[in-house]
Amino acid sequence: MPAHHKIQQWARMIALVDMNCFFAQIEQQDYPYWRNRPVGVTNGKLGSTIITASYEARSHGVKTGMRLKEARQLCPDIIQAPSRPDRYAAVSSSIMAALYDIAPTIEVYSVDEAFLDLTDCQSIYQGAEHVGRLIKDIISEVSGLTCSVGLSGDKTTAKFAAKLNKPDGLTIIEPWHAEARLANEDVTELSGINKGIARFLAQYGIYKCGDMKKVPMSLIAKRFGNPGRRIWLMAQGKDPEPVITEVKDPKSIGHGKVMPPGTREKDVLLTYFQHMSEKVGVRLRRHQFQSDSFFIGVKTEQGWLSAKAKLQNSTDDGGTIYKLCMDFVETYYFGQECRQVQVTALSPEHGKQQDLFIDNDAKQKRDSLNQALDNINERYGEFTVAPTRVIGRSEMPNVIAPAWKPTGHRKTI
Numbered sequence: 001m002p003a004h005h006k007i008q009q010w011a012r013m014i015a016l017v018d019m020n021c022f023f024a025q026i027e028q029q030d031y032p033y034w035r036n037r038p039v040g041v042t043n044g045k046l047g048s049t050i051i052t053a054s055y056e057a058r059s060h061g062v063k064t065g066m067r068l069k070e071a072r073q074l075c076p077d078i079i080q081a082p083s084r085p086d087r088y089a090a091v092s093s094s095i096m097a098a099l100y101d102i103a104p105t106i107e108v109y110s111v112d113e114a115f116l117d118l119t120d121c122q123s124i125y126q127g128a129e130h131v132g133r134l135i136k137d138i139i140s141e142v143s144g145l146t147c148s149v150g151l152s153g154d155k156t157t158a159k160f161a162a163k164l165n166k167p168d169g170l171t172i173i174e175p176w177h178a179e180a181r182l183a184n185e186d187v188t189e190l191s192g193i194n195k196g197i198a199r200f201l202a203q204y205g206i207y208k209c210g211d212m213k214k215v216p217m218s219l220i221a222k223r224f225g226n227p228g229r230r231i232w233l234m235a236q237g238k239d240p241e242p243v244i245t246e247v248k249d250p251k252s253i254g255h256g257k258v259m260p261p262g263t264r265e266k267d268v269l270l271t272y273f274q275h276m277s278e279k280v281g282v283r284l285r286r287h288q289f290q291s292d293s294f295f296i297g298v299k300t301e302q303g304w305l306s307a308k309a310k311l312q313n314s315t316d317d318g319g320t321i322y323k324l325c326m327d328f329v330e331t332y333y334f335g336q337e338c339r340q341v342q343v344t345a346l347s348p349e350h351g352k353q354q355d356l357f358i359d360n361d362a363k364q365k366r367d368s369l370n371q372a373l374d375n376i377n378e379r380y381g382e383f384t385v386a387p388t389r390v391i392g393r394s395e396m397p398n399v400i401a402p403a404w405k406p407t408g409h410r411k412t413i
């Protein structure tokens with residue numbers, strides 16, 4: 001009898017794959033001269049904030065979210081790499097597709113993280129170490145990049161394990177050791193336990209995961225509902241949450257942009273609004289959604305100026321959405337300093353019933369024009385053909401949303 005049949009099967013086996021400094025690693029791979037050198041990825045050429053930094057830069061204390069100016073003080077020879085979200089999304093998509101060769105049940109957690117449920121395919125592999133190595137090999141094969149992998153019996157412990165040996169690590173915490181392994185860790189080490197939850201727990205003397213058993217589950221459930229029950233179990237290495245594969249229909253589809261400091265020109269504000277309106281329109285059409293209500297906002301030095309605008313008929317047309325933005329600017333904007341814009345389609349629905357009295361000829365013309373534009377832009381790059389104002393827009397770099405997914409309405413930049 002082959003030796004691997006004696007390997008103990010786990011009740012659940014979950015892996016978390018975490019790409020190490022994903023964006024910076026891609027930049028170093030694409031520009032070999034940057035390898036083993038400190039690289040800071042910023043949002044576009046004019047970006048002033050570090051999105052991610054290579055390990056060489058991190059060793060000088062450079063962190064995500066830090067201003068480039070501060071990073072240069074810590075690490076004078078840091079190389080600024082303008083972010084290329086399309087490239088990162090393409091690499092991520094190829095990695096995620098390859099992971100299906102390992103397991104059929106995958107939750108793409110973000111552009112650089114994924115959970116794999118290996119429970120039902122354990123008989124194919126010779127234990128956790130074997131499958132962990134295979135995951136690392138397949139990622140290296142399709143992308144040339146390194147990742148850190150954590151394996152355990154639940155999502156939270158697997159995510160915790162992946163953080164322990166970075167970069168390029170493989171950490172296994174057997175499910176029966178999970179509770180003891182987490183016992184002396186601060187509760188904030190677990191994904192999903194933020195400062196607010198930690199403050200609540202501290203009132204009951206819960207600082208370490210092992211303290212959680214001092215209180216009944218009902219105490220935390222009373223305060224946080226179902227997530228509270230999950231938190232109580234998470235601290236004991238028993239996170240019950242399954243690997244979630246389906247992407248729910250969106251509650252909203254929106255795009256926002258940070259504006260150059262000190263912007264007050266109405267014309268510049270309108271350019272940003274038209275750019276966001278077109279992005280929302282394209283995304284609604286791509287996933288066959290329409291909406292009749294929109295959130296429109298601009299962040300000023302006093303806070304957000306915003307309004308909800310309602311249409312008689314639902315739309316997926318950027319021009320129609322932009323008209324709502326123009327009305328908004330005429331009504332609410334009086335030269336305040338603009339810092340950010342946001343245009344969001346609320347409660348989008350698939351192909352809504354249209355009003356009988358709508359001018360169908362005009363609508364059909366507009367729909368076929370949009371279809372033609374979408375085809376050209378899909379092929380030759382975003383906004384190859386677009387309203388004049390958007391083509392002449394400032395260098396407005398795209399960013400990857402935190403909730404990015406490789407398919408469906410979340411596949412957006």
